[in-house]
Amino acid sequence: MGLGLGARLARLAHLARLARLARRVRPHCPRARRHPSVGSVLVYHHTSGVQLPVTLPVTFHTRSGWTEFTPRFYGQPSTLSRIMSSGTAQPLSPVEAAKRDAAYAAIDRHVRPDMQMVGIGSGSTIVYGVQRIAAKTQAGDLGPHIKYVPTSFQAKKLITQHGLPLGSLDEGLRLDVTIDGCDEADEELTLIKGGGGCLAQEKVVAHFSREFVVIADYRKRSPRLGTAWAYVPIEVLPLAYVPERLGGSAVLRMAQAKAGPVVTDNSNFILDWHFRDSKVFEGGPETTDRVKWSLVNQQLLAIPGLVETGIFINMARQAYFGQADGSVQELAAKPV
Numbered sequence: 171m172g173l174g175l176g177a178r179l180a181r182l183a184h185l186a187r188l189a190r191l192a193r194r195v196r197p198h199c200p201r202a203r204r205h206p207s208v209g210s211v212l213v214y215h216h217t218s219g220v221q222l223p224v225t226l227p228v229t230f231h232t233r234s235g236w237t238e239f240t241p242r243f244y245g246q247p248s249t250l251s252r253i254m255s256s257g258t259a260q261p262l263s264p265v266e267a268a269k270r271d272a273a274y275a276a277i278d279r280h281v282r283p284d285m286q287m288v289g290i291g292s293g294s295t296i297v298y299g300v301q302r303i304a305a306k307t308q309a310g311d312l313g314p315h316i317k318y319v320p321t322s323f324q325a326k327k328l329i330t331q332h333g334l335p336l337g338s339l340d341e342g343l344r345l346d347v348t349i350d351g352c353d354e355a356d357e358e359l360t361l362i363k364g365g366g367g368c369l370a371q372e373k374v375v376a377h378f379s380r381e382f383v384v385i386a387d388y389r390k391r392s393p394r395l396g397t398a399w400a401y402v403p404i405e406v407l408p409l410a411y412v413p414e415r416l417g418g419s420a421v422l423r424m425a426q427a428k429a430g431p432v433v434t435d436n437s438n439f440i441l442d443w444h445f446r447d448s449k450v451f452e453g454g455p456e457t458t459d460r461v462k463w464s465l466v467n468q469q470l471l472a473i474p475g476l477v478e479t480g481i482f483i484n485m486a487r488q489a490y491f492g493q494a495d496g497s498v499q500e501l502a503a504k505p506v
């Protein structure tokens with residue numbers, strides 16, 4: 171039976187997209203220059219601000235001294251997961267592999283078939299988590315009834331691109347679990363988040379979850395917060411972007427491919443507060459780090475126009491840190 175007009179247009183659009191992807195790369199099939207053959211090309215698929223390597227199966231042709239190639243995957247794949255299932259991903263760097271291992275461990279342990287709503291964090295590590303969820307859903311290990319609540323525009327796109335059901339906090343249910351990355355975590359699982367500028371929504375979704383689980387590579391675990399990460403991202407109303415009371419230095423985060431500041435999903439600005447020189451840390455030497463960060467957080471939140479901070483205290487109960495050797499370290503927060 172022939173394809174309907176809609177299906178043919180969708181296929182044409184899909185082929186055009188694959189061809190655009192494929193043209194960006196050089197074939198790594200040596201025989202391609204001599205005669206038609208099959209092989210693969212490595213492409214970088216940009217999704218939600220994240221660059222992922224994908225190996226695309228293609229047929230090579232040589233014409234007028236040029237090598238051309240046609241994608242060999244002519245199904246209906248409109249999502250990244252389906253494209254990836256048609257090829258073999260290139261080996262990941264140790265850091266990327268560590269992110270993937272942490273994400274897979276957390277998903278396998280904390281996202282269960284009897285759940286209803288799962289929060290999806292933002293950043294590059296959660297991309298592997300969503301891939302795992304999509305694969306488990308396709309395999310029937312997770313039901314299609316589970317809804318996924320995004321913590322950002324990026325997370326929303328990830329969920330929909332993988333064909334997963336989108337949920338929202340409006341539905342009034344408490345989330346079963348939220349899985350999210352972090353920029354730095356100490357041994358009490360006090361976190362700095364917001365490197366991707368999504369901290370406000372991330373904190374709200376985590377707050378409405380029964381469980382909040384952190385996934386990260388080995389660079390993110392620190393004996394003390396502020397060892398590896400020197401600033402706290404803070405979301406502020408645009409009119410409140412110069413909080414003089416902070417001490418240290420608060421730097422307005424500027425956009426990379428747009429003139430002017432980063433504008434968050436909530437239409438606010440981000441200040442990266444470099445806290446090491448500030449005087450806001452209170453308490454004597456006996457005051458615990460958790461209490462110090464809690465006091466700092468309270469002081470920040472008292473500033474008019476400050477929407478939310480990237481300091482997450484007493485929220486994460488469990489963390490998974492992928493290691494360079496392929497193992498995954500687990501860390502449980504001690505009860506307060």
Ligand SMILES: O=C(CO)[C@H](O)[C@H](O)COP(=O)(O)O
Nearest residue numbers: 293294295351364365366368
């Ligand atoms: O807080 C975040 C975004 O606002 C991210 O979770 C955090 O920046 C970690 O990102 P990545 O997984 O790319 O290391």
